[in-house]
Amino acid sequence: MELTAPNGTLLLRSEAAVLTVTLARPREQNSITPALMADLHDALDRAEADPACRVVVLRAQGPAFCSGMDLHAAAGSTDDLAAHGGERFLGLLKRLTTVERVVVSCVDGRASGGGVGVVAASDFAYATPASQFGLPEALWGLLPCCVLPFLIRRVGFQRAYTMTLSTLPIDAAEAARRGLVDEVAEDPGPALRRLLVRATKLDPTTIGDLKRYFRRMWIVSDEMEAEALREFGRLMTSPVARERITAFATGQRMPWER
Template structure:
């Protein structure tokens, strides 16, 4: 298959996926979501694979929403229709991470913001380099990380997710490990992956599926919160002020707190 936003490579025990939109800071758009689903289809269809490893090309793992796409959607005047469709598509991808009968590992080496935090939070294991950072800046734009929040709370708990959302402050890799957003801070991710693979490859794929399904019943259920998340995301995205901020960034690289002159 030809991917538009990814580089995909099969190893004996793992499917390696690289988000390959470095000029757009590996932001999330419809093509990326479709490509990721196609890659996950490939992993799910191959009984020999146990791991899916997700990385980002360049210094940014993933910067979240593609504001250029969002600005075009806003200019199209589709109100809540396009945000609802986009929110549901992204939420569906995160749900698939958590349900996939393979171990999903995010290997982070750089900056992670917005929806990128969602990809990390929905992963089964996360390895991050010391220079990595994690932030939810949505509130600065008049938004909330609606689709990320259920998965983030599932992983790190209510108060840390709440604080990350309303402070908008970046979290270091070390602090992310304390919060359990990151499983291990290491500059030797390949070594950590080999260590993990040496055990995971001894586990039947059915046991991985059973384990993920069983533990999903132990805590917060993203399935039950989907409508709440998608509806609130669409409501916030329909705000004219949010449209203006996103358009200002997409066309002039103007941050929302900068005064228009």
């Protein structure tokens, strides 16, 4: 049975031990909004409330898996985003790494900015050869502050650093070499089915214990999260970011166009 999430940004399908969550804003390139984040939390609530569920699979409609922050929405609310947007998004990524279910991202298309964060925070990630991954935030006068703690955990410091500094997208094969995705295939179905053979046999409390233990073993601390939010808030209210986001929202002018 397929359901629509409360805010209409997702489609949900529950089947046996798997909840499939499909981002359903293809015209907006599945960009991240407060409504989308609320719907994703609701989906995770559903997964945790279902004792049979073991795996949450994230997919997307259209050519973009997730394009990150909705810049049109951001143009009119940079102060609100600076105050609360980073906290909401960081909270979502943190929940993906702590929810007592196995989270799998199946990427078929472009993942940018916050979309890379969703992939990095997932337990497993599969991608098709058509997929691309990029962090363009520096072009807008921003940094992927909330993404980086999870990306560094996934691919290492230097690879996260150069991906941020270059702003250049990488293809699926390179993402696999860097460890951002676990497997590249035209059809992620076989890889997902192999995973389900074991994942469906895990007790949810064991999954939660494992995630919490590994979190304590890594550098993503309360202090790091606080620093990420402080820097995100500072950059969102900076003149450079305000001007470039507004220019895009009002005239579709990219940050490198003068």
